[in-house]
Amino acid sequence: MAWSSVTPPISTSGVAELGTEPMAHRRFVLLGIAGVIVLIVGLAVTSLGDNLTYYLYPTEAVAQRADFPDGERFRLAGTVVSGTLMEAEDEVLFDVTDGGATIAVVLTGVPPALLGEEVPVLLEGAWSGGEFDADNVRIAHDENYEVPEEGNYPSG
Amino acid sequence: MTKVKVLLAIASVAMAVGLWSALTAPTDTLQGDFTRIINIHAPSMWLAFLAFGLTALGSGMWLLRKQMGWDRLAAASAELGVMFTAIGLFTGMVWGQAVWGRAWDWGDWRLSTTAVMFFVYIGYLALRGATPDPTVRARRSAVLGVIAVIQVPLVYFSVNLFRTLHQTQSIRPDGVTMPREMSIAILINVIAYTILYVALLVARIEVAKIEETRATETALAGDAVKPPRLSEVKDV
Numbered sequence: 001m002a003w004s005s006v007t008p009p010i011s012t013s014g015v016a017e018l019g020t021e022p023m024a025h026r027r028f029v030l031l032g033i034a035g036v037i038v039l040i041v042g043l044a045v046t047s048l049g050d051n052l053t054y055y056l057y058p059t060e061a062v063a064q065r066a067d068f069p070d071g072e073r074f075r076l077a078g079t080v081v082s083g084t085l086m087e088a089e090d091e092v093l094f095d096v097t098d099g100g101a102t103i104a105v106v107l108t109g110v111p112p113a114l115l116g117e118e119v120p121v122l123l124e125g126a127w128s129g130g131e132f133d134a135d136n137v138r139i140a141h142d143e144n145y146e147v148p149e150e151g152n153y154p155s156g
Numbered sequence: 157m158t159k160v161k162v163l164l165a166i167a168s169v170a171m172a173v174g175l176w177s178a179l180t181a182p183t184d185t186l187q188g189d190f191t192r193i194i195n196i197h198a199p200s201m202w203l204a205f206l207a208f209g210l211t212a213l214g215s216g217m218w219l220l221r222k223q224m225g226w227d228r229l230a231a232a233s234a235e236l237g238v239m240f241t242a243i244g245l246f247t248g249m250v251w252g253q254a255v256w257g258r259a260w261d262w263g264d265w266r267l268s269t270t271a272v273m274f275f276v277y278i279g280y281l282a283l284r285g286a287t288p289d290p291t292v293r294a295r296r297s298a299v300l301g302v303i304a305v306i307q308v309p310l311v312y313f314s315v316n317l318f319r320t321l322h323q324t325q326s327i328r329p330d331g332v333t334m335p336r337e338m339s340i341a342i343l344i345n346v347i348a349y350t351i352l353y354v355a356l357l358v359a360r361i362e363v364a365k366i367e368e369t370r371a372t373e374t375a376l377a378g379d380a381v382k383p384p385r386l387s388e389v390k391d392v
Contacts, residue, residue: 025286032282040272138321141255144326
């Protein structure tokens, strides 16, 4: 380690110029800045770059059906259609819609507690024929907060 | 330090009122009691934005005027911004785990840009820590302080620019998408957090002045070297 052998001199002037600063610190700072840039670029390329769209709505998913063959994973966002939610042994069946197209969903695994009718969801999975096989669901609540007529005030 | 104590006392009372209003406000039908997290989450992030804004102001003014007071303001505000961002990230993850069913997702631009902003400002503090000379430190961090603030509007508008799991703003120019009692509770907390920020900012600037006095007092070359005691010198 080249810089560990350098003892930084104590600054006496308080107005030292860039050039008089010990090399050790300049190298440390440059390494730090380079590290941050690598981190940001790395994140952008690995995590963000390939899914700028993040998710599709049912209308888009139906329109782009050809681009996503069976098994090709993507995210699907929509609202659970009233009266379609059915729980089987280890899967949950429901339809999601964005007001346009409606897609039948087969969700495997344990559904989250808040999953219900008229609830906006974000699903991860792939087409399987005319159905969407999902293995992950998130409740995608929006910016609207609503209180029922009687209140929702804390009890007790 | 008396003014700091007075400000902290006012902040404590305001935060108690804020907590009370958060716990008594009505909750959203879908989310239930988890709605209350917004009273910590949103004010924390807004104060982080304000803090990083003041860091940029202090940085810009230092570059124009070269007065150390502006550097102190920039540094103190950046530390508080990092603190408020940490609170915002943590409460957001708790809220996300509870309602979304997942604490974190790098695919969400609101979440990932906030994380990057957090790391960049930790980098700002590391840059200050790694630069011993006060003038060089002030110049370098001022440049970073001015550049890094670009992230604030990027984080704020990320939910409008990209499709995100994170919901968009509820309090916006064209109206408020929540019942009045909910938004009033948030407003009370914003006021409380702002007083807390001002109190901590004033306190941190006072501490920075003391630190600078200490640094100039001990910075004489040779101070660190003490003459050996005779008893320690064996070869005499």
